[in-house]
Amino acid sequence: MLIGSNDPRFQNKIPLNPFGENKMSTNRRDFLKLAGAAAAAITSTAAAHAGVPASSVAKFDDEYDVVIIGSGFAGMACALKAGQAGKKVLILEKMPTVGGNSAICGGNVACPVNPVQAAQGIKDSKELFIADCLKDGLGINYPNLLGTIADRCNDTIKMVVDCGCEFVPNKMLFEAGHSVPRSYEIKAGTGSGYIIPMHNELKKLPNVKIMTRAKFDDFILDENGRVVGVTYRKGYRFDSKLQSDDIENKSGRPATVKAKNGVMLAAGGFSRDIFFRQAQDPRVVPTTDSTNQPGATAGVLIKALGIGAQPVQLCWLQFLPxxxxxxxxxxxxxxxxxxxxxxxxxxxxxxxxxxxxxxxxxxxxxxxxxxxxxxxxxxxxxxxxxxxxxxxxxxxxxxxxxxxxxxxxxxxxxxxxxxxxxxxxxxxxxxxxxxxxxxxxxxxxxxxxxxxxxxxxxxxxxxxxxxxxPKIHHTMGGVMINENAEVISANTHKPIPGLYAGGEVAGGVHGASRLGTVAVIDALTFGMIAGENFAKMQ
Incomplete structure (x- = not known):
């Protein structure tokens, strides 16, 4: 869905940059140009680009059971579950360090109907959690995904605690927009309280490899449209001055890797992608500040749309107040x-x-x-x-x-x-x-x-x-997934074989706006679910 003149958000003529440098000056010609760019990003990429045919790859440089794009909450959760089941796992991270936005976020995590609530007499329910999320999401959230989070969140908390994550004991945060206290407070005060212990746990698994400065470039598909691997670049060096790491930055050495069981997208959102975010909402001009780390760009999302992934609610961008x-x-x-x-x-x-x-x-x-x-x-x-x-x-x-x-x-x-x-x-x-x-x-x-x-x-x-x-904080939209974290095809309306996603690169969970602490449980839970699915594969 593109922003149009009837969108109620377009009626507020207000500056979006807290430094006052970007007074809204988009005229009709600019808007139509940007709207056309957004339409191209969403609907025309499939015609222009449809992945790399497996038949064109003479020999893969390497082979793994699972290839994960991104090393934040969703990527590490997926790697844990698949790796602990004995799968050979490769995580590709384009930045020089692991964690992405997950490492620098606030880190507190929602979990409806949890044991601490029960001990303190706090009455909560799956239905109340979904209702709270729908209220701030303007009712366009996908209740099936919210229900999956509610059903599995206690399993998710157990998974991270087993890795060594520590929460403030016997404390529930009453986060904004929630009807009751339902969020654990991470002791570390940031998302590093998950990333560091999860990373340490992954380093204990000899079958899991994490490569930094390794940038995903494209999907490799077989004749049936199944994702069977990816192309990427080793030794990649991200340059934030270029604003788009996919068009101008050619650093690194090309390589291919086969993914026997499939590929997991855990690449995060696009809050720092100047062109792509403005194409979705022309009011968000280049000087609009963001809370995100510089690598939060749209490259992986664009390539997923290019092989037919269904886009969901890309124009909804959230500000952190x-x-x-x-x-x-x-x-x-x-x-x-x-x-x-x-x-x-x-x-x-x-x-x-x-x-x-x-x-x-x-x-x-x-x-x-x-x-x-x-x-x-x-x-x-x-x-x-x-x-x-x-x-x-x-x-x-x-x-x-x-x-x-x-x-x-x-x-x-x-x-x-x-x-x-x-x-x-x-x-x-x-x-x-x-x-x-x-x-x-x-x-x-x-x-x-x-x-x-x-x-x-x-x-x-x-x-x-x-x-x-406020500053731009979270991009609500992404690829469509189902309860199994499988990416849905816009062409067949069924899962794209061999392709999974979780976290901010996936859309639908949060609708127009997400409640605080729900992104953490979203990413961890669907990463965990994807890893469980890989673990079951032969």
Missing amino acids: YCNPREKGFGVSVNFTNHACMDLGLVVDRKTGKRFMDEHAGRKIKSDALFKVIGTDENYPIAICDDAIVKAINPSFVKLPLEMGTVKKFDTLEQLADAFGIPKQALLDEVAKFNGYVKANDDKDFHRILTFNKGLDVSKAPFYGIEVS
């Missing part, structure tokens, strides 16, 4: 703004001193609200919390932002108001009103769920404030 406009990329402030200020504190318009949204709503709802306040004059809202809240969250979330100066600390709310140019009395009145809502467990303005604040309000000095602006 917890970012700071004074630091580039993901930065160090996201966890603080999320868990201290939006989970437990409040956010105000610096011009009025008033709240303007439910701080615990889903990411799309909050990003849209933030952009309206930011407008064209960079009126960045201020997220606020107090000392009691800071002491209640993970202390590591506060340390770096304070050192970097993105979070400011004040003895009084009056000092905070002066520092950020907020009307003083208006802020004091708004904080007092918010504190009253917390005490009464009733947000009369925005109907925020306050039950899990457990009495924490914004009343105990010192006080903390930080500017907030």
Whole structure:
């Protein structure tokens, strides 16, 4: 689906770059040009390119049972399950280090109906989890995939714990957009808390090989359309200045590898692919900042579309509403703004001193609200919390932002108001009103769920404030998969033989916008499922 003038998102004429460098100036000619490019990416690639015929490969350079493209959550989970079953596995990673976005993400993970919830009397259900995801996803999520995650998430958690992943004991996070606390908090504070132990576990398996600076180039298909291998380049060197690693960068030595059982796509999203993301949404111009690592490009996705994979919801791009406009990329402030200020504190318009949204709503709802306040004059809202809240969250979330100066600390709310140019009395009145809502467990303005604040309000000095602006974070769309992580063909409506996918390269799970902590369980679970399927093959 392409964006058209009837898309409700197109009605908000707001800048998407937190640095204010990309005021929306796309005219009709530009839009039609970009829309045509998107159409070409989705529908014409099959005509222009359909993989490499196996008959043209005189001899494969190597042979494995399973070839995995990408070394993040989905790729490592797949490799674990297939490798532990004795399969010969090769992971190809184009970047110089493993992990991709998975290694730098927040790392907390949703798991509905888990043992910690049961022990704490938190009532959850598969149906409630799906309903929460559908609400923020605007109802266009695929419930069958959400149901698969709910059914298998406890198996997924066991898999990573068995590898040595550590969660904060007996703690459930109440993430934005969720109706109840259902997310485990990773001790490491980032996705490295999975990647490092999973990587260590894979290194113990002599039948699993991980190659970095090894860039996937194309699929190799037999006469029946089955994926039987890939072409790739050894010694590849990614160059972010080129913006597209598939068109201009010719580094590396070509090689071929046979995949007896099949190929797993775990290549992540395309938030850093300047051309492809703007083709999907022309408002996201080249200067729009992203939280993703530089290698988050669309090359693997484009090649999958080229061999007939069904595209799903490619134009839905998600912004993360917890970012700071004074630091580039993901930065160090996201966890603080999320868990201290939006989970437990409040956010105000610096011009009025008033709240303007439910701080615990889903990411799309909050990003849209933030952009309206930011407008064209960079009126960045201020997220606020107090000392009691800071002491209640993970202390590591506060340390770096304070050192970097993105979070400011004040003895009084009056000092905070002066520092950020907020009307003083208006802020004091708004904080007092918010504190009253917390005490009464009733947000009369925005109907925020306050039950899990457990009495924490914004009343105990010192006080903390930080500017907030969304950045592009997650690309919702990708290839269509089924409950078995098999990639679906746009031509036959059946699985493409020998091709699996999981994580951000696959679409449908999250719909228009995903809830926090669901991406981690999505990638790990469908990676695990793909690995289980490979393990069963002869």
